[in-house]
Amino acid sequence: MSSLPTRRLLDALGTRLPLIQAPMAGSQGSALALATSRAGALGSLPCAMLSPDQLRTELQALADAGGGLPFNVNFFCHAPPSSDDVRESAWRAALAPAYAAFGIDATQIAAGAGRQPFSHALADVIEPFRPRVVSFHFGLPSAELMTRVRSWGAVVLSSATTVEEARWLEAHGADAVIAQGLEAGGHRGMFLHDDLTTQLGTLALVRQAVQVVHVPVIAAGGIGDAQGVAAALALGAAGVQVGTAFLRCPEATTSAIHRAALAGPDARHTALTNLFTGRPARGIVNRFMREWGPINPAAPAFPLATAGMAPLRSAAEAQGSGDFSPLWAGQYAAAARDVPAAEIVQALAAGLPA
Amino acid sequence: MSSLPTRRLLDALGTRLPLIQAPMAGSQGSALALATSRAGALGSLPCAMLSPDQLRTELQALADAGGGLPFNVNFFCHAPPSSDDVRESAWRAALAPAYAAFGIDATQIAAGAGRQPFSHALADVIEPFRPRVVSFHFGLPSAELMTRVRSWGAVVLSSATTVEEARWLEAHGADAVIAQGLEAGGHRGMFLHDDLTTQLGTLALVRQAVQVVHVPVIAAGGIGDAQGVAAALALGAAGVQVGTAFLRCPEATTSAIHRAALAGPDARHTALTNLFTGRPARGIVNRFMREWGPINPAAPAFPLATAGMAPLRSAAEAQGSGDFSPLWAGQYAAAARDVPAAEIVQALAAGLPA
Numbered sequence: 110m111s112s113l114p115t116r117r118l119l120d121a122l123g124t125r126l127p128l129i130q131a132p133m134a135g136s137q138g139s140a141l142a143l144a145t146s147r148a149g150a151l152g153s154l155p156c157a158m159l160s161p162d163q164l165r166t167e168l169q170a171l172a173d174a175g176g177g178l179p180f181n182v183n184f185f186c187h188a189p190p191s192s193d194d195v196r197e198s199a200w201r202a203a204l205a206p207a208y209a210a211f212g213i214d215a216t217q218i219a220a221g222a223g224r225q226p227f228s229h230a231l232a233d234v235i236e237p238f239r240p241r242v243v244s245f246h247f248g249l250p251s252a253e254l255m256t257r258v259r260s261w262g263a264v265v266l267s268s269a270t271t272v273e274e275a276r277w278l279e280a281h282g283a284d285a286v287i288a289q290g291l292e293a294g295g296h297r298g299m300f301l302h303d304d305l306t307t308q309l310g311t312l313a314l315v316r317q318a319v320q321v322v323h324v325p326v327i328a329a330g331g332i333g334d335a336q337g338v339a340a341a342l343a344l345g346a347a348g349v350q351v352g353t354a355f356l357r358c359p360e361a362t363t364s365a366i367h368r369a370a371l372a373g374p375d376a377r378h379t380a381l382t383n384l385f386t387g388r389p390a391r392g393i394v395n396r397f398m399r400e401w402g403p404i405n406p407a408a409p410a411f412p413l414a415t416a417g418m419a420p421l422r423s424a425a426e427a428q429g430s431g432d433f434s435p436l437w438a439g440q441y442a443a444a445a446r447d448v449p450a451a452e453i454v455q456a457l458a459a460g461l462p463a
Numbered sequence: 464m465s466s467l468p469t470r471r472l473l474d475a476l477g478t479r480l481p482l483i484q485a486p487m488a489g490s491q492g493s494a495l496a497l498a499t500s501r502a503g504a505l506g507s508l509p510c511a512m513l514s515p516d517q518l519r520t521e522l523q524a525l526a527d528a529g530g531g532l533p534f535n536v537n538f539f540c541h542a543p544p545s546s547d548d549v550r551e552s553a554w555r556a557a558l559a560p561a562y563a564a565f566g567i568d569a570t571q572i573a574a575g576a577g578r579q580p581f582s583h584a585l586a587d588v589i590e591p592f593r594p595r596v597v598s599f600h601f602g603l604p605s606a607e608l609m610t611r612v613r614s615w616g617a618v619v620l621s622s623a624t625t626v627e628e629a630r631w632l633e634a635h636g637a638d639a640v641i642a643q644g645l646e647a648g649g650h651r652g653m654f655l656h657d658d659l660t661t662q663l664g665t666l667a668l669v670r671q672a673v674q675v676v677h678v679p680v681i682a683a684g685g686i687g688d689a690q691g692v693a694a695a696l697a698l699g700a701a702g703v704q705v706g707t708a709f710l711r712c713p714e715a716t717t718s719a720i721h722r723a724a725l726a727g728p729d730a731r732h733t734a735l736t737n738l739f740t741g742r743p744a745r746g747i748v749n750r751f752m753r754e755w756g757p758i759n760p761a762a763p764a765f766p767l768a769t770a771g772m773a774p775l776r777s778a779a780e781a782q783g784s785g786d787f788s789p790l791w792a793g794q795y796a797a798a799a800r801d802v803p804a805a806e807i808v809q810a811l812a813a814g815l816p817a
Contacts, residue, residue: 271731290664306732306757310646310665310794311664312644312665312685312691313646313684313794316685316688316694331667336697336698340695341694343694377626377627378661381660394660440667441667
């Protein structure tokens with residue numbers, strides 16, 4: 110028998126299970142979202158790195174094949190930084206030994222942002238598709254954009270990494286809060302703070318978030334199996350969001366290098382790093398993180414750090430190496446298995462009350 | 464109905480409940496241990512800061528008033544560092560502005576260790592008392608000392624902060640492993656690693672530890688109420704160790720300054736700091752941590768950092784300020800309440816299966 114918070118969440122999401130497949134930009138598209146939604150969870154489409162045309166194509170794929178199932182479309186809503194030539198130059202100089210080792214001409218690397226925040230232009234693209242759920246990372250978009258999203262009848266989610274952020278999101282109109290504990294892979298959703306010491310472990314965060322907000326709380330971070338789901342519900346969470354456990358599924362677009370790292374012993378050691386994008390995100394520790402970070406205050410502001418890293422990543426990957434790749438993973442990568450996504454959903458669902 | 468791991472743990476500890484009151488040196492003695500053992504949990508006596516005479520007095524108090532109840536005596540088992548005059552001088556210079564502000568003559572501060580590791584001399588003191596449980600932090604003592612402790616029939620526990628440490632402790636003779644997640648207050652028990660990025664959130668650590676060791680796993684870190692206990696058991700833990708939730712109990716010796724910090728809004732923000740002892744430990748962020756840390760690579764090696772900080776702490780506390788005090792707390796300080804320890808035990812026990 111589901112708890113009241115779980116029933117409220119199921120009503121909001123329109124799913125059979127209180128489980129969300131976490132949006133993972135760069136490692137999945139509509140195929141994983143379709144597979145997880147078909148299995149009864151809420152599939153998510155990460156949109157931060159899609160052009161408007163790519164976004165339309167992916168949404169059309171979900172509409173064509175989804176049979177009316179609910180989906181979540183996920184956007185970043187950071188304030189884009191102004192470019193900073195001095196900082197960019199200093200960072201390129203810091204990376205110079207790596208450029209030299211790969212024979213990369215650093216003067217030919219274009220600057221620029223790897224990720225666009227949610228905007229009216231992107232809202233124009235998704236509006237005709239009327240997604241059931243729209244989720245955000247790094248807070249919420251402007252009140253005007255929020256009004257627009259709500260006008261479609263969409264349910265709005267966002268991530269909180271502290272008790273204060275959970276309160277803020279509820280006060281600013283989130284219909285449910287994703288409590289993203291420190292164990293989570295990928296970008297920390299932190300937006301009221303930039304001090305990493307404010308970040309709470311999943312257990313401590315979920316337990317406290319459920320006591321300060323009235324909307325349903327979705328636990329995220331370090332959860333990858335039935336036992337993790339049961340623990341999250343015991344803490345008072347209405348449901349669970351899981352990412353890393355899906356990264357090795359055939360429906361994900363995770364690179365071969367990333368899959369190998371997830372399946373090997375290196376996946377035991379992840380760290381928060383700002384090297385790849387400018388914001389802290391959790392990934393498997395590799396050479397780039399060991400030698401330049403994992404946290405380096407000289408890295409350009411989010412998302413500008415992507416530009417300087419990209420050619421190093423490409424050159425290393427061309428040699429079969431993940432030394433300069435973002436190998437995003439949470440602290441329970443051992444939960445990821447090389448099985449269809451529906452099997453992961455089924456394993457997670459075994460932790461729900463009968 | 465208790466699970467098999469819980470029944471094994473209860474057999475080992477000799478308690479009615481699979482709950483351990485965490486040893487908290489500087490904030491409690493025999494009184495809290497007595498109160499929690501009488502309530503059905505395992506009370507712990509932190510011995511790291513006791514002289515042999517003080518230790519004997521405390522053990523006698525437990526023997527006299529304990530009525531045969533089981534207790535845990537806890538020791539550190541670090542390798543004492545050699546003194547380093549250059550490092551000590553540099554650190555005193557870094558603290559000079561604070562010494563000057565309080566009118567402290569830094570040349571009069573004695574160097575020296577604030578904490579002694581477990582030794583034959585300490586074993587001599589505890590041997591006649593035959594404690595049911597002996598727990599260690601920072602690994603395990605020498606094989607010779609382990610043999611001696613085992614010869615008393617004592618059950619041996621120690622803390623693991625990573626999956627590797629859990630495996631190591633089992634292989635080296637621990638009868639149960641305390642999985643100390645990142646949320647935990649006080650010193651990190653880490654001993655195979657000194658890289659803080661290796662440290663796992665409680666949820667991720669407990670879930671993985673139970674899959675790699677055969678001995679019972681005790682969850683610690685961020686647990687302070689029935690829901691936390693239920694979550695830990697759902698992850699596969701045999702039992703739970705709780706510290707911070709007891710810090711405001713009348714039976715604890717927590718200072719008034721520390722109690723006020725725990726009860727106020729500052730307790731929401733803790734951080735790992737090496738400033739107070741030389742090893743990372745979690746406490747409420749205060750002025751010392753903000754201005755000199757929280758992690759400062761110049762701080763003397765554990766436990767030598769205690770000496771330089773002590774006069775600052777005394778001077779600030781004499782003015783009613785906790786600016787230079789170690790305000791140890793985990794990430795769920797809101798669970799600490801100003802009630803008798805038996806009430807906290809009872810609240811935790813409500814999370815156990817009926």
